């Protein structure tokens with residue numbers, strides 16, 4: 001019988017609930033169980049694709065083309081498995097399905113109600129996701145924090161599942177224990193309130209994961225236990241870590257895997273995390289640094305700098321650097337500063353390599369193009385991801401092919417040289433404003449040209465990579481670009497679309513129309529990132 005573990009958050013967001021869920025899933029997998037991880041986002045948006053990354057973090061794309069929350073990326077990296085689209089849902093998508101069913105007389109003429117019809121649709125989806133992956137355990141992350149109006153219906157679904165099958169459902173609360181500077185003591189009260197809020201929805205947590213800057217001490221564990229009605233053995237200390245991949249190892253120090261299995265009365269199996277632990281101790285011992293600059297624009301949120309918009313890029317850099325026995329030092333470079341003054345370009349020389357990641361619209365574009373030109377001319381290893389490839393083509397067209405004013409039609413619809421242009425099927429989407437979930441999304445195949453840098457990295461003839469774009473290299477300009485030395489080293493065979501570009505006589509200059517970062521895992525670094533990091537280290 002499939003078992004379900006519902007994980008919700010207490011006190012505040014951003015405390016690493018996604019990493020906790022990914023770690024729980026990893027622990028159970030390492031005990032030989034089949035695990036499925038599901039993310040629920042309590043937004044009206046049908047998927048994460050229409051959300052600004054500064055607000056919501058990176059949009060992750062699954063192999064089968066779903067635009068999801070970044071947590072799905074965490075699940076994939078920790079589980080080292082692809083997560084299918086069924087494992088992601090939003091409030092919007094649940095309501096949409098219920099309304100569509102009602103329009104098709106799917107409810108047989110009866111009154112359709114928020115309760116129970118919305119939670120029932122949620123339950124139907126959870127069971128479908130669990131069945132599809134034939135999992136022993138389905139770990140479900142309910143987004144947001146308990147007590148919020150937005151996620152009540154999902155907690156209601158969880159409660160209903162528990163009511164129907166009390167032995168197959170448990171609840172975990174990931175909560176935060178602040179240590180206010182002026183008090184200098186870890187406080188349990190906000191977590192006590194979070195548990196009360198959970199109780200008000202009819203749910204009692206079985207396990208509490210206590211996130212804090214410090215490990216939990218005995219007096220606080222006792223307090224939480226008494227006031228939250230959870231045995232002190234079932235309260236897991238989860239202090240801050242410098243490396244998120246250490247979290248499963250830390251959880252196991254408090255026996256989380258065995259505790260979960262005991263709650264379900266499932267016989268414990270021997271845990272095997274040898275390889276994972278080995279990687280963690282290798283990372284701890286790394287001393288030499290490689291410096292990478294990321295030139296983007298989705299960094300700022302008021303007075304704060306956030307890295308969430310590019311999380312998969314950052315993780316992919318880490319995986320590749322670790323594989324090559326280096327610790328990466330990543331700097332955020334705001335594309336717009338290069339537009340104001342070209343004098344600042346010189347500081348790019350201090351990086352081993354520079355990445356121009358994905359992006360949309362015109363802000364910062366000219367700055368990125370200047371950066372790319374500088375990397376090309378100064379032989380600084382360069383990796384362009386999606387928009388990064390497109391702008392590298394624009395730069396090459398303008399400055400090498402002498403096509404003055406060449407551009408992408410995303411920014412300049414009237415350019416004389418539209419070297420990057422709309423994918424034909426996208427014209428309809430754009431003119432009819434059908435923007436949600438309509439990009440070229442998910443995995444497509446890419447044929448690799450022999451004798452190129454791409455082939456050296458992949459060592460394969462045919463690969464599949466994940467996409468998220470509306471524009472592409474305009475085939476009418478291909479000959480011109482190639483004549484001037486641009487190497488097209490990856491092509492989508494079905495539609496003859498440019499997938500990878502590179503330059504000869506450069507230590508590493510490569511752009512991809514796809515997003516290789518989405519497929520990088522700690523245990524399986526991406527070949528292109530490895531090749532790029534290799535060049536950066538040599539420099």
Ligand code: GLN
Pocket residue numbers: 357358359360361385386387388390410468469470471472
């Ligand atoms: N804006 C570009 C496009 O739509 C690139 C997208 C991206 O970088 N993901 O094609």
